[in-house]
Amino acid sequence: MKKRILFFGAFVAVICSYAQEKNCATPSDFGTTYVTKGGSVRIPVTINNTGSNIIKSIGYVITRDGVESGQKSASTGNIAVGESGQVNIVFQADSEARKSRQTITITKVNSTANTSEEKSATGSIVTILEKPKVVPVVEEFTGTWCGWCPIGFDGMERAHETFGDKAALIAIHYSDPMQVSDFSDIVGRASSFPSALIGRGAESFYPSASELKKQINQEIQNKVAPASMQVSAEWTSATQRIIKIVTKTKFVYSDDNANLAIAYALTEDGMTGTESNWAQSNYLSGNSNYASSLPFWYKASSNVFVEFNHVGVAAWEIANGIDGSVNPVVQAGDVQEYTYKANIGSNTLIQDKSRLKVIAMLIDRDSGTIVNAAQTTITDYATGVQGLTTDGNTTSHHGGEIYDLNGRRVGNGQLKMDNGQLKPGIYIVNGKKVMVK
Numbered sequence: 001m002k003k004r005i006l007f008f009g010a011f012v013a014v015i016c017s018y019a020q021e022k023n024c025a026t027p028s029d030f031g032t033t034y035v036t037k038g039g040s041v042r043i044p045v046t047i048n049n050t051g052s053n054i055i056k057s058i059g060y061v062i063t064r065d066g067v068e069s070g071q072k073s074a075s076t077g078n079i080a081v082g083e084s085g086q087v088n089i090v091f092q093a094d095s096e097a098r099k100s101r102q103t104i105t106i107t108k109v110n111s112t113a114n115t116s117e118e119k120s121a122t123g124s125i126v127t128i129l130e131k132p133k134v135v136p137v138v139e140e141f142t143g144t145w146c147g148w149c150p151i152g153f154d155g156m157e158r159a160h161e162t163f164g165d166k167a168a169l170i171a172i173h174y175s176d177p178m179q180v181s182d183f184s185d186i187v188g189r190a191s192s193f194p195s196a197l198i199g200r201g202a203e204s205f206y207p208s209a210s211e212l213k214k215q216i217n218q219e220i221q222n223k224v225a226p227a228s229m230q231v232s233a234e235w236t237s238a239t240q241r242i243i244k245i246v247t248k249t250k251f252v253y254s255d256d257n258a259n260l261a262i263a264y265a266l267t268e269d270g271m272t273g274t275e276s277n278w279a280q281s282n283y284l285s286g287n288s289n290y291a292s293s294l295p296f297w298y299k300a301s302s303n304v305f306v307e308f309n310h311v312g313v314a315a316w317e318i319a320n321g322i323d324g325s326v327n328p329v330v331q332a333g334d335v336q337e338y339t340y341k342a343n344i345g346s347n348t349l350i351q352d353k354s355r356l357k358v359i360a361m362l363i364d365r366d367s368g369t370i371v372n373a374a375q376t377t378i379t380d381y382a383t384g385v386q387g388l389t390t391d392g393n394t395t396s397h398h399g400g401e402i403y404d405l406n407g408r409r410v411g412n413g414q415l416k417m418d419n420g421q422l423k424p425g426i427y428i429v430n431g432k433k434v435m436v437k
Contacts, residue, residue, distance in 0.1 A: 023109035024051030025058060027121035028084075030104075031367050034126045034224035034253075035093045041224075043123070044086040045104060047079060050116055055079040058087065059108030064100055064125075071107065094127035097332040099255040124366075128252035129332050132228035135373040136219035137168045137361055139197045140207050140310075141190035144176040147283030150297040152194030152207040156310055159212045167216045168359045168375045169310040170265055177277055178308065180349060182315035199223070201369045226260070227251045227330075229374035231360040234433075235381040240353050241345035243378055247338045247360045251330040258330045259365040261321025262338055266314040269355045270307045279303040313349050313356070316342055321363035353378070382426050382435040403428040 028046040035041040049055050055076050062069045079085040094100050105120040107113070140156055142149045156169050172183045174193065189197060189204065196207035198215045205211055230248040247262055272278065282304050284290045284297035291298045316322065325338045342358075344350060359375045402410045405426060426435050 022053045023112050024116045025106045025109045026050045026116045026118045029121045030123035032124040037127050040092045042088040045089045048084045049079045058106050060106050063103040091125050097129045097253045099126045126253050132225050134223045134225050136216050137370045137373045140171050141195050143174045144280050146193040147281040149194045150282050150284050155207040155209045155212045158209040168373045170312045171310045172312050178311050185319035199370045225372040229372050231374040231376050233358040233376050234379040238381050243342045245340045250335045254332045255330050258328050260326040261363050262325035263318050263321045263361045263363050264316045265359045267357045268311050268313045269309040271311050279305050382433040
């Protein structure tokens with residue numbers, strides 16, 4: 001029997017026989033979604049109209065672990081012939097905190113049998129114990145040559161003022177002095193300059209202050225992640241060439257085949273230059289549309305020397321994460337610890353190492369999205385010293401007080417050895433880490 005093939009852009013759909021081609025719907029796979037235990041989640045499933053009638057409704061069943069749900073129906077609006085639309089399908093959480101494969105099969109179209117040869121689509125539902133804190137990652141695409149990029153510059157500054165460390169911001173520069181090859185796999189995802197991605201979960205958007213605020217708020221409030229993250233970083237020597245990064249990832253579901261990995265980015269604030277290609281092109285100069293909303297850029301000249309913040313100056317496996325950084329067997333409630341030594345010895349772009357920040361990102365390798373993140377500054381190298389002493393009531397070292405890593409002032413003999421010296425360990429002396437050997 002003859003078949004017809006319809007083209008949806010680059011997508012080729014299989015499709016229905018001439019004899020029964022009128023009501024024909026082909027769903028697309030719907031990726032991975034997280035839901036808290038005892039709850040449910042609405043997933044927008046894409047439905048492709050591969051027949052010859054407008055699709056107004058569908059009937060469907062959901063199969064999980066070989067068990068099929070009862071027949072359900074949903075309105076689709078009006079999906080025109082050769083077009084696609086999204087339908088919100090409700091999936092229930094599992095009774096256990098785990099990852100399960102789910103299949104939706106469209107059995108009916110407009111109350112009659114679906115004649116598509118591709119009736120089913122799959123995805124994964126991850127049921128989690130609790131909703132971890134989510135730190136959204138914003139990747140902004142910019143360049144000093146880009147006259148509209150002051151809008152993104154302002155958006156990122158205001159986002160930092162509003163959210164602080166609750167959001168991780170990376171300004172990825174292209175074709176200017178701050179371009180870094182480490183980000184080459186990501187910069188190609190920019191739809192324009194300026195534009196931005198948040199978590200790499202959707203199309204890039206225009207990074208105005210209002211849009212960034214909206215997108216970040218949505219991620220913080222609504223996104224459910226598979227794990228929470230903590231990260232710490234310190235220099236391994238006084239030369240500040242290698243950063244020791246320790247990431248702790250606490251999982252809120254169980255999975256024997258998790259396809260996750262950790263990536264790292266390094267950002268710097270306050271970057272400047274004096275050569276002409278460091279000057280930010282500014283199409284907002286004298287443009288009355290921005291007189292009240294962006295007064296600095298409105299009043300500034302058409303080329304402006306400024307300090308650039310959140311600049312991505314290095315990255316490690318930024319697109320897909322580092323192999324082996326996450327054990328594929330994860331258990332709900334378990335913490336996985338991963339240590340990475342990032343070498344910046346050959347990096348000639350970094351200007352001020354005291355203004356660096358490390359961002360750790362948990363990458364879902366199946367979807368390519370960033371599912372969570374954490375960020376930190378880099379602590380000083382712990383210098384080894386001998387013989388810090390305490391008199392049993394107060395402690396000092398060259399006129400400064402001594403604290404342990406929990407912020408407790410050392411005194412009253414609590415940390416004193418029998419010979420009057422502090423026990424070996426790391427202390428804070430005059431605001432710096434000091435190692436007592």
